[in-house]
Amino acid sequence: MRIDSVDLYYLRMPEVLDIGDGSQDMLLVRVESDGHVGWGECEASPLTSIASFVTPLSHSACHPVVDSVVGQRLDEVGDIARIAAEVRARSLDLLQAEHTLSGIEIAMWDLLGRRQERPVWQLLGYEQSCPKTPYASSLFGDDPQQTLEKAVNVRRLGYRAAKFGWGPYGTGSVGADADHVHAAREGLGTEGILLVDAGTVFGEDVEAAALRIPALEDADVTWLEEPFTSGALGSYRSLASRSQRVRLAGGEGAHNPLMAEHLIDYGGVGFVQIDTGRVGGIGDALRVARHARAAGVTFVNHTFTSHLALSASLQPFAGVAADRLCEYPVEAKTLARVATATSLSLDDNGLVAAPAAPGLGLDVDLDAIRPYLVDVEISVNGTTLYTTPDLRS
Amino acid sequence: MRIDSVDLYYLRMPEVLDIGDGSQDMLLVRVESDGHVGWGECEASPLTSIASFVTPLSHSACHPVVDSVVGQRLDEVGDIARIAAEVRARSLDLLQAEHTLSGIEIAMWDLLGRRQERPVWQLLGYEQSCPKTPYASSLFGDDPQQTLEKAVNVRRLGYRAAKFGWGPYGTGSVGADADHVHAAREGLGTEGILLVDAGTVFGEDVEAAALRIPALEDADVTWLEEPFTSGALGSYRSLASRSQRVRLAGGEGAHNPLMAEHLIDYGGVGFVQIDTGRVGGIGDALRVARHARAAGVTFVNHTFTSHLALSASLQPFAGVAADRLCEYPVEAKTLARVATATSLSLDDNGLVAAPAAPGLGLDVDLDAIRPYLVDVEISVNGTTLYTTPDLRS
Numbered sequence: 001m002r003i004d005s006v007d008l009y010y011l012r013m014p015e016v017l018d019i020g021d022g023s024q025d026m027l028l029v030r031v032e033s034d035g036h037v038g039w040g041e042c043e044a045s046p047l048t049s050i051a052s053f054v055t056p057l058s059h060s061a062c063h064p065v066v067d068s069v070v071g072q073r074l075d076e077v078g079d080i081a082r083i084a085a086e087v088r089a090r091s092l093d094l095l096q097a098e099h100t101l102s103g104i105e106i107a108m109w110d111l112l113g114r115r116q117e118r119p120v121w122q123l124l125g126y127e128q129s130c131p132k133t134p135y136a137s138s139l140f141g142d143d144p145q146q147t148l149e150k151a152v153n154v155r156r157l158g159y160r161a162a163k164f165g166w167g168p169y170g171t172g173s174v175g176a177d178a179d180h181v182h183a184a185r186e187g188l189g190t191e192g193i194l195l196v197d198a199g200t201v202f203g204e205d206v207e208a209a210a211l212r213i214p215a216l217e218d219a220d221v222t223w224l225e226e227p228f229t230s231g232a233l234g235s236y237r238s239l240a241s242r243s244q245r246v247r248l249a250g251g252e253g254a255h256n257p258l259m260a261e262h263l264i265d266y267g268g269v270g271f272v273q274i275d276t277g278r279v280g281g282i283g284d285a286l287r288v289a290r291h292a293r294a295a296g297v298t299f300v301n302h303t304f305t306s307h308l309a310l311s312a313s314l315q316p317f318a319g320v321a322a323d324r325l326c327e328y329p330v331e332a333k334t335l336a337r338v339a340t341a342t343s344l345s346l347d348d349n350g351l352v353a354a355p356a357a358p359g360l361g362l363d364v365d366l367d368a369i370r371p372y373l374v375d376v377e378i379s380v381n382g383t384t385l386y387t388t389p390d391l392r393s
Numbered sequence: 394m395r396i397d398s399v400d401l402y403y404l405r406m407p408e409v410l411d412i413g414d415g416s417q418d419m420l421l422v423r424v425e426s427d428g429h430v431g432w433g434e435c436e437a438s439p440l441t442s443i444a445s446f447v448t449p450l451s452h453s454a455c456h457p458v459v460d461s462v463v464g465q466r467l468d469e470v471g472d473i474a475r476i477a478a479e480v481r482a483r484s485l486d487l488l489q490a491e492h493t494l495s496g497i498e499i500a501m502w503d504l505l506g507r508r509q510e511r512p513v514w515q516l517l518g519y520e521q522s523c524p525k526t527p528y529a530s531s532l533f534g535d536d537p538q539q540t541l542e543k544a545v546n547v548r549r550l551g552y553r554a555a556k557f558g559w560g561p562y563g564t565g566s567v568g569a570d571a572d573h574v575h576a577a578r579e580g581l582g583t584e585g586i587l588l589v590d591a592g593t594v595f596g597e598d599v600e601a602a603a604l605r606i607p608a609l610e611d612a613d614v615t616w617l618e619e620p621f622t623s624g625a626l627g628s629y630r631s632l633a634s635r636s637q638r639v640r641l642a643g644g645e646g647a648h649n650p651l652m653a654e655h656l657i658d659y660g661g662v663g664f665v666q667i668d669t670g671r672v673g674g675i676g677d678a679l680r681v682a683r684h685a686r687a688a689g690v691t692f693v694n695h696t697f698t699s700h701l702a703l704s705a706s707l708q709p710f711a712g713v714a715a716d717r718l719c720e721y722p723v724e725a726k727t728l729a730r731v732a733t734a735t736s737l738s739l740d741d742n743g744l745v746a747a748p749a750a751p752g753l754g755l756d757v758d759l760d761a762i763r764p765y766l767v768d769v770e771i772s773v774n775g776t777t778l779y780t781t782p783d784l785r786s
Contacts, residue, residue, distance in 0.1 A: 016450050018452075020452060022455070022486070025452075058415070092646070093437075094437075095489050233651070256624060258625060258626070262655065265626075375773070376772070376773055377770070380769055
C-alpha cells in the first residue's frame with residue numbers, strides 16, 4: 001500500500017516563554033495509507049521543519065522531505081528503513097531533514113502497528129515491554145535550600161529517581177555547585193537515584209568539569225549529563241577517564257545514530273540518551289540501543305513533551321530489562337498533557353512501560369489540541385506550498 | 394556599532410533540475426551595521442534557512458536565529474565568534490541554524506574587512522594569500538570512453554588537477570570502476586593530480602570500498618573522497634588503514650568544526666574539505682584548518698556555487714602555502730556566475746588566490762541577480778514573519 005498523505009501540524013501554547021521548557025509547542029505528524037493512520041511527533045522547530053518538508057528542490061541531494069515519503073510503498077517493517085534512507089540520501093544537504101524525518105518515521109511505525117494490531121515494540125522484535133523506573137526532571141533551585149525543597153517534593157511524589165540540572169549549575173563556584181548537589185541528595189534521601197544535568201555549560205573545558213567530579217562522587221550521583229557540547233568527543237573521553245564512579249551521559253542532540261554511537265565509542269559515556277523525535281525515529285534509536293548494549297552502555301530515552309513522544313521513545317529499549325531508567329515528563333504544559341486521550345501513567349510499583357495496545361498505543365485527542373493549532377502559510381513566487389491542514393482522525 | 398539589519402535573499406534559476414548541480418539556487422545574506430554592509434552565502438536549502446531565521450520561539454534553546462544577531466555589537470573580530478556562539482547556544486535545538494549562521498557569519502567578516510579596509514585573510518592573522526592549484530570537478534562519464542574524453546578536455550583547458558566523481562562510480566562492478574579511473578588518468582596525463590569522489594556511495598561498507606583501492610593506487614590517485622556517509626568514522630578509519638598511498642578525503646557535510654575534527658582524529662582522513670557556508674562560517678573553518686595543520690592533514694575548501702562562496706572558503710587557509718589545492722567551480726549555472734561583478738580568475742600560472750581587496754574582495758552584482766530573486770512569504774497566525782526584502786547595496 002502507498003503512503004497517501006503526510007500532514008504536519010504546528011501546535012503551541014497561547015504564550016511561549018523564553019524558558020527551558022520544551023513542551024510549549026509541538027509538531028505532530030499524521031501519515032495515512034490506504035485508510036490507516038499513524039501519528040508521530042518531531043522534537044524540532046515546527047515552522048523550520050514544515051519548510052524543510054515543502055521547500056522547492058535545490059538539487060538532487062537537497063530535495064524537500066515530502067519527495068521521498070508520499071507515494072512510497074509501506075507494506076512492512078523493512079519499508080520504513082528504506083524510506084528513511086531515501087530521505088537521508090535525497091535530502092543529504094538539507095540539515096533540518098533529520099528532525100523532520102523523525103516524526104514521520106515514528107508515525108509510520110504507529111501506522112504499521114495499528115494495521116497489524118501489534119504494539120511497535122513487538123514489531124521491533126521484543127517479546128515484552130519491561131517496566132522502567134521513571135525519573136523526575138527539575139531545574140536546580142536558585143540556592144541550595146530551594147534545591148533541597150525541590151528534592152524533598154520529588155521524593156514525596158513517590159519518585160525513586162530524580163534529575164537536577166541547568167539553573168546555576170556550572171556558572172558559579174565549585175563550592176556552590178557542591179552545595180546544590182549535596183542539597184539534592186539530602187532532600188532525595190540516601191536510597192534515591194540522583195542524576196545531574198550540566199546542560200553543556202562547560203563547552204569543551206575538561207578542567208572546569210573535572211573540578212565538579214569529587215562532589216558528584218561524594219553525593220553518589222549516578223550520571224553527569226551533558227557536561228560538554230554534544231559533539232565534544234575528546235572532552236567526554238578525557239573526563240570519563242577521570243571519574244571513578246560517576247558515569248557520563250549524553251546523546252540527546254544526536255540527529256542520526258552515528259552521532260550517538262560516537263559518544264559511546266569515542267566519548268566513553270556510560271549512558272546514551274536518545275530522543276526518537278530527533279535521531280531519525282524509532283528504527284535509528286533501536287540501532288543505537290543495540291550498539292549501546294554491545295558496548296555495555298545503558299540506553300535511556302530523552303523526552304520532555306507529550307506521551308505520544310514518550311511512547312515513541314520507550315519503544316526502542318522496551319524489551320531490555322537492564323535499561324531500567326526512563327525520562328518521564330512531569331511538568332509539561334497543558335498542550336503536551338492533553339495531546340493524547342490517555343497517558344502512560346505509573347503502575348502500582350511506580351514504574352512505566354511502553355503500552356501493549358497497537359502501534360504507539362495512544363490516541364491523539366483532536367478536540368483537545370484543536371485550540372492550539374497554529375495557522376501557517378508559506379508561499380513561493382505566488383504558489384502556496386503549505387497551509388495548515390484540517391485536523392482529522 | 395550594532396548590527397542594524399540582516400536580510401536573506403533566495404535566488405534561483407528559472408528551472409531547477411534534479412541533478413547533482415548545487416549552483417541552481419542560492420541564499421545570499423546582507424548584514425548592515427552603521428552604514429557598512431557585508432555579504433555572505435549559505436550553502437543551504439534557502440526556504441528552510443529563511444524559516445529558521447524567522448521562526449517563532451519554541452523555548453530558550455530553540456530561538457529563531459535572528460534573535461541572536463540583530464542588535465548585537467559588531468566592533469571587532471572577537472564579536473563574530475561571540476555572536477556565533479550565542480546563535481549556537483540559543484538555537485541549540487534548531488538543527489538548520491548552523492547552515493543559516495554560516496552565511497551570516499561570512500557576511501560579518503566581509504563587513505568588518507570593508508570597514509577596516511583589509512582583506513578577511515589579514516583579519517584572520519595571515520600575512521599573505523598564497524596561490525592555490527585549482528582542480529576542476531566533473532562527473533564520471535557514462536562509460537570509460539566518455540570519462541577519457543572529459544579528462545582530455547580538462548587537461549586541454551589548462552587544469553593541472555581534476556576530480557571525477559559520482560555517476561556510475563561504486564554502483565557497478567569493481568572492474569568497471571577501475572576502467573573509469575584508468576581512463577581518467579589516461580586522459581589527464583601522468584603529470585596531473587587526479588582525485589576521485591565516491592559521493593558516499595558505499596554507505597558504511599568498508600569491504601566494498603576496499604575493493605576499489607588497488608585501481609586507485611595503480612592510477613596514482615591522490616585522494617578518495619567521501620567513500621562513506623560523512624559521520625561513519627569507524628568506516629573511514631578502517632579503510633584509511635588499508636590504503637597505502639591513496640588518502641581519504643571528507644568533511645563537506647560538517648556543520649560544526651567538531652564534526653570535521655572527528656574525521657581527522659578518529660576517521661584518519663588525509664584531506665579535510667570544508668564549506669564555510671555550512672560549517673558555521675569562516676571562524677569555524679579557520680579552527681578546522683588549524684586543527685588539520687597540527688595533525689598533518691591537508692585543508693581544502695569545498696565550493697560549488699558563486700565566487701563569493703569561493704572567496705569565503707579560501708580565506709581560512711589563504712596563508713597556508715602547504716594547503717595547495719582548491720576546489721574551483723567550473724560548471725556553475727548563470728546565477729552563480731553573475732552573482733559577483735568580478736570573479737576570482739586564474740593567474741598566469743593557472744593558480745587562484747583569495748583577493749587582496751577589503752573584505753571578501755568581491756561586489757555582489759545586484760542588477761545581475763535581481764531577475765533570479767524569489768518572492769517568499771511566510772505568515773503565522775495572520776502575522777507576516779518574512780517577505781522577500783528589496784535587493785539593495
